[in-house]
Amino acid sequence: GQSLEQPSEVTAVEGAIVQINCTYQTSGFYGLSWYQQHDGGAPTFLSYNALDGLEETGRFSSFLSRSDSYGYLLLQELQMKDSASYFCAVRDPNYGQNFVFGPGTRLSVLP
Amino acid sequence: SQTIHQWPATLVQPVGSPLSLECTVEGTSNPNLYWYRQAAGRGLQLLFYSVGIGQISSEVPQNLSASRPQDRQFILSSKKLLLSDSGFYLCAWSPGVLTGELFFGEGSRLTVL
Numbered sequence: 001g002q003s004l005e006q007p008s009e010v011t012a013v014e015g016a017i018v019q020i021n022c023t024y025q026t027s028g029f030y031g032l033s034w035y036q037q038h039d040g041g042a043p044t045f046l047s048y049n050a051l052d053g054l055e056e057t058g059r060f061s062s063f064l065s066r067s068d069s070y071g072y073l074l075l076q077e078l079q080m081k082d083s084a085s086y087f088c089a090v091r092d093p094n095y096g097q098n099f100v101f102g103p104g105t106r107l108s109v110l111p
Numbered sequence: 112s113q114t115i116h117q118w119p120a121t122l123v124q125p126v127g128s129p130l131s132l133e134c135t136v137e138g139t140s141n142p143n144l145y146w147y148r149q150a151a152g153r154g155l156q157l158l159f160y161s162v163g164i165g166q167i168s169s170e171v172p173q174n175l176s177a178s179r180p181q182d183r184q185f186i187l188s189s190k191k192l193l194l195s196d197s198g199f200y201l202c203a204w205s206p207g208v209l210t211g212e213l214f215f216g217e218g219s220r221l222t223v224l
Contacts, residue, residue: 030211031211032211033211033212033213035213041217041218042201042215042216042217042218043155043201043213043215044215045212045213045214048210048211048212049211050211087154087155089211089213091211098145098157098160098170099145099157099205099213100157101147101154101155102154103153103154104153104154
């Protein structure tokens, strides 16, 4: 089967740096994706790591270690608008064309 | 550019009534299409996915069904809704096998009373 684990909640202040971790157990693995979802909205794609290492996109960075079945999303210079839920997802080739999502991490950014 | 739309955005239905949610993708061909459901404050549960016209795979046994009558159209249906069908339904598309990007529609919030 497939399972992903994330912390349920994270709180930080404006301007700070926060890291959201994701560990996964899947029978196969193409890569790890991250999505942001604001309350009442649909998830939006943030980043994708297929290979080990760090990918940087503006204030957001994502890291993957395939040997450790672990990744994280790093958010720098936090802003109030970053308050949202963040989901990691794995695309498992042994699971058809499907994306398996983690339970999500609720990030609250305080002034 | 590619866009995805789903409708209706909100609906309130009585138990036992039928359901039809529609999703269309523009600006791409032969996308992989997905229906997810999200209960309040929870993660995303995959319901159906499709890799081509008429090809539907179901992940969760339930009273819902899906159809893909055209390349870029994906429909979620039910003949008789249950209270437990309430939730936020999300259509999504992916450009291919070796990509990690999944793009979601605006979502349809269903309340079954």
